[in-house]
Amino acid sequence: MALDKTLLAGSSATLVLKLLDGRDMYGYQIIEELACRSNNVFQMKAGTLYPLLHGLEKKGLLESYEEHADSARVRKYYRLTQKGKKFLQEKTDEWKEYSSAVSKILEGGLYCECF
Template sequence: MNLSKDLMAASSTPLVLGIIAEGETYGYEIVKRVEELSGGALNWTDGMMYPLLHRLEHQGLLESRWRVADSGRKRKYYAITTQGRKALAEQQQQWQVINEALSRIWHEMKATTRSNDDGYQFA
């Protein structure tokens, strides 16, 4: 299934902040962690990840430092800031409200469409 770019963009900030809250990490590792945590449903690209990381850093939600990885490669590692943790908590609460509202709405829509005689079935 192709997911809407708008939906992907809206969910990317809390996902990235949540992953970085687990511990300092770098872009490619975040991409792989998103794929792993989503069971392969979310496949991000570097072209999406790095502008997001730079924006979050500019907003003060992340901080970065260059470090030599175990492989010997120099990588930019990101860590969440106190402000980033607050933003993550707020976004998690907002997404919980949205998730619960959509679940209620869809459940109600199913009940309503089942009682209609127009033959339409809500999935």
């Protein structure tokens, strides 16, 4: 089943931050890791990822550095900052509360005596 792309749009920053919470990565590596960990449900294109990374860096949630991958190539790696770790924790808590509420409703939940 194909997922609505707007579902990913609202959570893509959180997903990228979570991947970088484990280790520093370069752009293509982030794309591959996201696809792999989600069983190819989340397939982000470079044209989506790089503006997202630059925005997160501008907000101080990430920082980048360059490192030689081989004799000819230099890769730009991204890592989470302390501010990024705090933001990730807040978004993770927010997501857990939200997804729990949605699950309760989708599973039928308890009926309330609201009226």
